[in-house]
Amino acid sequence: MKSAVITVTSGKGGVGKTTCAANIGSALALLGKRVVLIDGDIGLRNLDIVMGLENRIVYDAVDFVEGRCRLRQALIRDKRAPELYLMPTAQTRDKSAINAQQMKHLCDELRSDFDYILIDSPAGIEHGFHTCLAPADRCLVVTNPEVSSVRDADRVIGLIEAAEKGPAHLIINRIVPARVRRQEMLSTEDIAEVLSTEIIGIVPEDENILVSTNRGHPVVMNGKSPAAQAFHEIARRITGEIVPFQPLRSSGSILQRLFGRA
Amino acid sequence: MNILQQLFGSKNSADTAKQRLRFVLIHDRAEIPPGLLDLIKDDIIAALSNRLPIDREGVTVHFDQQGNESRVLVDVPLLNANGRRRKAERPA
DSSP: OOOEEEEEEOSSTTSSHHHHHHHHHHHHHHTTOOEEEEEOOTTSOOHHHHHTOGGGOSSOHHHHHTTSSOGGGGOEEETTSTTEEEEOOOSSSOGGGSOHHHHHHHHHHHHTTOSEEEEEOOSSSSHHHHHHHTTOSEEEEEEOSSHHHHHHHHHHHHHHHHTTOOOOEEEEEEEOHHHHHTTSSOOHHHHHHHHTOOEEEEEEOOTHHHHHHHHTOOGGGSOOOHHHHHHHHHHHHHTTOOOOOOOOOOOSOHHHHHTTOO | OOHHHHHTTOOOHHHHHHHHHHHHHHHHHHTOOTTHHHHHHHHHHHHHHTTSOBOGGGOEEEEEEETTEEEEEEEOOBBOTTSSBSSSSOOO
């Protein structure tokens, strides 16, 4: 199959970009796809620790770009899936260490060996974001059901369209169904409407995420928590499968739900 | 809003969030600062009040957006000969 470069971005920081990239990449790999995850956040790398691969870094993307290693040496194999690799980035360099042309070249080098090349973009709309946008065939924009991240998502969607990398697809992360029902949280429909953007995934708030990040095991790797299920569905939608959106499950006990604290 | 919510003065905050987002995104996308609307409103009042009996206090100017189209909506209530609003009620 033809390879696809998918950039995961958001504008605002802290909305769950890295968690989404790690889990969607892992879920695609568990579907049998050949996947490489590239950490695009030079100087503030985190995809390695979220994936639990931080101890295995020898070379990184900047080393490859600057000719200090071969492509394969900058890839860390994740044995939890048949074909899953991480390309970490440099922690002690700044965003200018890789430019847009070099990022495109890097992705082109990877295309022959992988079905999906996922890039975890840095927050913001500066140099690092544009570098990660340059090679993208498609973009996933992560937002939370909260005004500031939705506003920033709109800005990023505009920039993606201006760069002719659209249409962007939206992932609404950390939704709390009970709070939406109580009308104290923006609904997924509200967000899709104000952003005029199609949703590819709805990920409920899930306490398993923190635990899995603590351990370096993406939630999709083990268990069927609500977030894991949502990430598996996103992966299937990315492959082109039509997966209907499930009614959102609340976590929490029946009593908590009755009293609206779920 | 239900009676309980009214009693306790709380509002449907998801709806407030949606309205505020709509407003701010229209201005972000159009690259038009929200304060510009007040200046436009003053210009419209100045231009129309020379020709028509208008209710200056009732003039509203805002941006609206449908899909990818943005527009400026201006509502100018007229006064009748007695200085009263012509319409019994103005559109919300």
